[in-house]
Amino acid sequence: xxxxxxxxxxxxxxxxxxxxxxxxxxxxxxxxxxxxxxxxxxxxxxxxxxxxxxxxxxxxxxxxxxxxxxxxxxxxxxxxxxxxxxxxxxxxxxxxxxxxxxxxxxxxxxxxxxxxxxxxxxxxxxxxxxxxxxxxxxxxxxxxxxxxxxxxxxxxxxxxxxxxxxxxxxxxxxxxxxxxxxxxxxxxxxxxxxxxxxxxxxxxxxxxxxxxxxxxxxxxxxxxxxxxxxxxxxxxxxxxxxxxxxxxxxxxxxxxxxxxxxxxxxxxxxxxxxxxxxxxxxxxxxxxxxxxxxxxxxxxxxxxxxxxxxxxxxxxxxxxxxxxxxxxxxxxxxxxx
Amino acid sequence: xxxxxxxxxxxxxxxxxxxxxxxxxxxxxxxxxxxxxxxxxxxxxxxxxxxxxxxxxxxxxxxxxxxxxxxxxxxxxxxxxxxxxxxxxxxxxxxxxxxxxxxxxxxxxxxxxxxxxxxxxxxxxxxxxxxxxxxxxxxxxxxxxxxxxxxxxxxxxxxxxxxxxxxxxxxxxxxxxxxxxxxxxxxxxxxxxxxxxxxxxxxxxxxxxxxxxxxxxxxxxxxxxxxxxxxxxxxxxxxxxxxxxxxxxxxxxxxxxxxxxxxxxxxxxxxxxxx
Numbered sequence: 361x362x363x364x365x366x367x368x369x370x371x372x373x374x375x376x377x378x379x380x381x382x383x384x385x386x387x388x389x390x391x392x393x394x395x396x397x398x399x400x401x402x403x404x405x406x407x408x409x410x411x412x413x414x415x416x417x418x419x420x421x422x423x424x425x426x427x428x429x430x431x432x433x434x435x436x437x438x439x440x441x442x443x444x445x446x447x448x449x450x451x452x453x454x455x456x457x458x459x460x461x462x463x464x465x466x467x468x469x470x471x472x473x474x475x476x477x478x479x480x481x482x483x484x485x486x487x488x489x490x491x492x493x494x495x496x497x498x499x500x501x502x503x504x505x506x507x508x509x510x511x512x513x514x515x516x517x518x519x520x521x522x523x524x525x526x527x528x529x530x531x532x533x534x535x536x537x538x539x540x541x542x543x544x545x546x547x548x549x550x551x552x553x554x555x556x557x558x559x560x561x562x563x564x565x566x567x568x569x570x571x572x573x574x575x576x577x578x579x580x581x582x583x584x585x586x587x588x589x590x591x592x593x594x595x596x597x598x599x600x601x602x603x604x605x606x607x608x609x610x611x612x613x614x615x616x617x618x619x620x621x622x623x624x625x626x627x628x629x630x631x632x633x634x635x636x637x638x639x640x641x642x643x644x645x646x647x648x649x650x651x652x653x654x655x656x657x658x659x660x661x662x663x664x665x666x667x668x669x670x671x672x673x674x675x676x677x678x679x680x681x682x683x684x685x686x687x688x689x690x691x692x693x694x695x696x697x
Numbered sequence: 698x699x700x701x702x703x704x705x706x707x708x709x710x711x712x713x714x715x716x717x718x719x720x721x722x723x724x725x726x727x728x729x730x731x732x733x734x735x736x737x738x739x740x741x742x743x744x745x746x747x748x749x750x751x752x753x754x755x756x757x758x759x760x761x762x763x764x765x766x767x768x769x770x771x772x773x774x775x776x777x778x779x780x781x782x783x784x785x786x787x788x789x790x791x792x793x794x795x796x797x798x799x800x801x802x803x804x805x806x807x808x809x810x811x812x813x814x815x816x817x818x819x820x821x822x823x824x825x826x827x828x829x830x831x832x833x834x835x836x837x838x839x840x841x842x843x844x845x846x847x848x849x850x851x852x853x854x855x856x857x858x859x860x861x862x863x864x865x866x867x868x869x870x871x872x873x874x875x876x877x878x879x880x881x882x883x884x885x886x887x888x889x890x891x892x893x894x895x896x897x898x899x900x901x902x903x904x905x906x907x908x909x910x911x912x913x914x915x916x917x918x919x920x921x922x923x924x925x926x927x928x929x930x931x932x933x934x935x936x937x938x939x940x941x942x943x944x945x946x947x948x949x950x951x952x953x954x955x956x957x958x959x960x961x962x963x964x965x966x967x968x969x970x971x972x
């Protein structure tokens with residue numbers, strides 16, 4: 361039975377891995393300046409210093425790497441949270457994490473913290489906003505030493521509304537058109553991040569999140585039966601919930617602080633992959649990460665070329681394509697956790 | 698009784714400040730089948746929840762094979778105690794995948810994949826419970842009786858020394874009630890598995906249990922053989938309902954018949970004669 365299952369998992373991993381590689385290559389090739397695949401090897405080996413080399417390695421590759429980290433992180437966080445909450449509608453942004461990040465960045469823009477500490481103030485304020493919201497929601501949801509997941513969900517949704525309202529308040533009272541533009545641009549989300557250090561942090565954070573969460577894949581399988589059943593199977597449910605919640609929060613906080621608000625990825629990719637992998641988190645977590653990365657890189661590529669030479673916000677593409685494909689798939693097949 | 702498999706001592710427990718169970722003390726010997734009965738809200742399910750450490754006791758101790766469960770890790774408890782709950786979240790996993798989860802307590806640290814032995818044990822208990830034919834069926838597509846069989850198979854796959862069942866026959870027709878309880882009896886008698894089960898149906902509890910524990914308002918009202926516990930006096934005292942207790946002509950175990958108000962009036966008339 362195990363051999364058969366492993367065989368199926370390997371096939372799935374190969375397909376998702378090949379899809380990721382294919383999308384990465386396409387994303388490298390297409391854009392305002394098209395570069396044929398045949399020329400890529402030549403540019404890589406001998407084109408250093410040329411314009412095409414710079415387009416490939418200074419512009420497109422960093423976006424692909426960031427898309428890999430952010431797409432993987434958001435999808436993974438979605439799969440973890442849907443598993444912990446046993447609720448198919450939960451996604452990383454449901455818990456108010458993105459709301460907190462948006463509020464942090466808006467305050468940075470309006471109070472001009474970036475004048476004092478530089479461009480790092482954008483992701484830093486976003487991350488701090490996300491972390492503060494996480495701690496607040498976590499604190500409120502702790503009752504008699506146990507993390508009440510349903511209460512946490514409601515608190516998160518309310519915090520999200522409050523954060524959004526505060527962002528709108530800041531935008532309404534903001535007198536500077538430049539501030540408004542900056543806020544709107546950041547909220548729409550983008551993979552255009554010039555700071556390589558932040559990209560590296562996002563990649564390391566995403567991979568670390570995948571590795572650590574994988575140690576809890578069996579716990580997530582047991583949690584699918586309910587918290588009490590998971591305890592009967594020997595799972596320390598409270599400890600597991602806390603660790604997984606922290607992992608999902610950090611993954612989301614990192615992604616939002618680097619790339620802004622990119623919706624739908626964390627909601628639809630786990631659902632979509634569950635149609636192929638089933639509910640087993642041992643294969644689901646890895647495939648969700650790779651598929652999320654592929655999806656976001658594909659959406660970013662489309663965002664770059666759809667109305668060339670202008671660029672669309674990537675969140676617009678993830679919403680339209682992701683939502684559309686998902687509704688179609690859902691109508692064809694019943695999805696349960 | 699020193700070699701008790703399960704020992705519950707002066708247990709008091711509840712939710713928040715409200716205590717549901719008060720000063721509960723009893724022992725279960727290896728190979729015993731103890732039925733827990735009592736009216737709604739008397740604390741039967743709470744007692745199982747605290748034995749399986751879903752709830753922590755406010756006072757008192759619980760020992761399994763001489764070990765205080767408060768000092769055991771969740772995994773160690775799950776290797777000794779398996780629970781079949783009343784409710785199960787709907788899941789799209791297949792019966793085979795679900796039953797295999799019962800091996801989790803036996804996985805080594807950092808073991809993610811099941812071994813050939815785990816597969817073999819899963820198949821064995823799927824076969825024993827009659828759930829083998831359902832192994833590729835999704836859990837969310839099962840009927841109540843089939844789901845209960847799968848739950849028992851999953852619990853057995855944990856290879857426990859103590860099996861706790863919380864109303865295993867709830868919402869089942871008589872065919873499935875008998876099928877489930879015959880399986881439990883077989884596990885107890887042929888495989889020597891110690892069983893503690895909560896039952897609402899007093900006749901089924903009397904028929905299948907070697908001893909009965911009658912709970913009332915969170916305390917033990919009586920514990921003993923079915924003949925000692927299922928008497929019209931204890932049942933009327935605890936359930937505040939008039940019953941007629943007789944013996945099952947086939948098994949000789951006590952069984953109860955409900956008395957309606959009409960029956961009581963008729964009995965009174967017969968006793969006093971026509972006016």
